Amino acid sequence: xxxxxxxxxxxxxxxxxxxxxxxxxxxxxxxxxxxxxxxxxxxxxxxxxxxxxxxxxxxxxxxxxxxxxxxxxxxxxxxxxxxxxxxxxxxxxxxxxxxxxxxxxxxxxxxxxxxxxxxxxxxxxxxxxxxxxxxxxxxxxxxxxxxxxxxxxxxxxxxxxxxxxxxxxxxxxxxxxxxxxxxxxxxxxxxxxxxxxxxxxx
Numbered sequence: 001x002x003x004x005x006x007x008x009x010x011x012x013x014x015x016x017x018x019x020x021x022x023x024x025x026x027x028x029x030x031x032x033x034x035x036x037x038x039x040x041x042x043x044x045x046x047x048x049x050x051x052x053x054x055x056x057x058x059x060x061x062x063x064x065x066x067x068x069x070x071x072x073x074x075x076x077x078x079x080x081x082x083x084x085x086x087x088x089x090x091x092x093x094x095x096x097x098x099x100x101x102x103x104x105x106x107x108x109x110x111x112x113x114x115x116x117x118x119x120x121x122x123x124x125x126x127x128x129x130x131x132x133x134x135x136x137x138x139x140x141x142x143x144x145x146x147x148x149x150x151x152x153x154x155x156x157x158x159x160x161x162x163x164x165x166x167x168x169x170x171x172x173x174x175x176x177x178x179x180x181x182x183x184x185x186x187x188x189x190x191x192x193x194x195x196x197x198x199x200x201x202x
Contacts, residue, residue: 017165018166021161025154025158032151032154035089035143035146035147039144039147042136042139045136046137052129057126060126077120080101081100091146092143095135097135104120
């Protein structure tokens with residue numbers, strides 16, 4: 001703990017700091033709760049999207065054997081971009097999944113297997129689920145990092161700054177109180193000496 005000056009000005013400064021810390025701490029605690037709630041929400045969304053992906057995979061499981069044959073989809077379909085929007089939760093900028101943009105080459109309907117159209121749509125949907133999960137995990141990482149920083153700040157205020165400032169105030173008040181007491185005692189002694197001198201001179 002840094003040494004504090006024993007002055008009235010320092011006491012005022014420490015009291016101002018304590019008031020500021022106590023005013024700021026509830027804001028940090030509220031932010032911590034908001035982040036924790038949002039992390040739980042994102043975990044739930046990840047579970048939901050994972051469940052949807054698994055359900056869709058089970059629906060198209062029959063396609064697996066077809067894909068094992070000569071499969072032109074990989075040559076026809078490419079992911080162009082994963083589009084996101086910007087969101088904000090408890091002061092944290094988060095990517096929000098919008099859509100996946102695909103680029104698709106044309107193909108000859110006469111020589112391409114009949115199942116390719118359905119296969120392309122199925123692959124697009126599977127990729128969209130994967131993209132949603134990627135974006136949700138990015139949200140989770142950003143929220144967890146912000147929660148870590150917020151936790152550090154809450155602990156700093158709760159366990160260091162506020163107790164340290166309260167100790168500083170107590171120490172200054174004790175010393176200033178002792179000085180006032182000493183000054184009163186000295187004043188009384190001086191007054192007694194003056195009265196004693198007056199009595200002798202009379």
